[in-house]
Amino acid sequence: MSGSSRSGVQNALAALSDAGLVTVDSHPPAKLYRLNRRHLGADAIVELATMRSRMIDGMRQQLRSWDPAPLGAWLFGSAARGDGSTTSDIDVLVVRPDDVDGLDPEWSAEVDRFADDVTAWTGNPCAVVEYSTREISELVAGDARLARDLRTDGIALTEQRVALLSTRFEHAVSRLGDARGHLKKAREFLTAAEVDLDLGLPNAAASNAVISSINSKDAICIRLTGASAKTDNHSAAAAELRAAGGSGPYGPTTRRLAQVLGRLLQLKNKSQYQAQDVAGADATRAVEWARKMFDGASDIVNE
DSSP states (O other): OTTOOHHHHHHHHHHHHHTTSEEEEEETTEEEEEEOTTSTTHHHHHHHHTHHHHHHHHHHHHHHTOSSOOSEEEEETHHHHTOOOTTOOEEEEEEEOTTSOTTOHHHHHHHHHHHHHHHHHHSSOEEEEEEEHHHHHHHHHTTOHHHHHHHHHOEEOOSOOOHHIIIIIHHHHHHHHHHHHHHHHHHHHHHHHHHHHHTTOHHHHHHHHHHHHHHHHHHHHHHHHSOOOOOSOHHHHHHHHHHHTTTSTTHHHHHHHHHHHHHHHTTHHHHHTOSSOOOHHHHHHHHHHHHHHHHHHHHHHTO
16 A cells, blocks of 8 residues: 555554455464455455556547547646545646647547546546647657656556657656656565564565665666666676766765665575574664665655
8 A cells, every 4th residue: 555654554454354344364473464355345445446547548448539639648647646635636638639729629529528537437627738749849848847747657548659759758758657666666565574574574574675675776777777687696786776876966876775785685595595584683774774775766766
């Protein structure tokens, strides 16, 4: 549950358990929660959990039917990031063909129908922002805030793209999207490591700390170089991170984090494969190191 505190998650699970929507298997000091799919409310829980993805699918399906068709469309803002509230707008940018006037009645009807349907699906107001090819080119070239939002969080809703966006712009979107994907995993595994540490599970804590840090490394390397090697060679992974910053402004950070990653990777085999347990003190240090890795990756990816 991204963005939720551990106590909030535990309270929510307790409430779901009391309602019979989840079952609990106790394996002290841990608990395993499962959705009770026989419960009459289970389907509703699944529907709510998948509402955002179904909204995006519905948007894509409707945009495919537009006539005239847009040259591109992107979901951006809080709806794209997945951190909106019940009062947040659902922001969509569409690129209008050059031969279609912004006041064209057929085009306006498609925009209005789309906004009305999305609002009806979600209960959130849908705000459609329209740009011509020239205007979107100027937006990207000028590095306006909206352009930065699209690069960071934008979700493409159409297969057809404006040529400019399908090269430099969408390459940047893909690169940052991949980096943010690894950063999200790093955060999830770090949260799991912290929970494991609280539960007195040093091996699981250290293992999840290692996995979190590997994802932090991947996020940094993709953000700075566009790629990240997948290797079991621990020294190579640290060297890749060290080199990612080069002589640029992130050089000191990546060199420092490479040392942290090297220490963490020394615990990988012991926590995951060997019979010997990871000591509690080592697990605590591993989680602290993973937090440093995540904080450094967050600063670089979200800059």
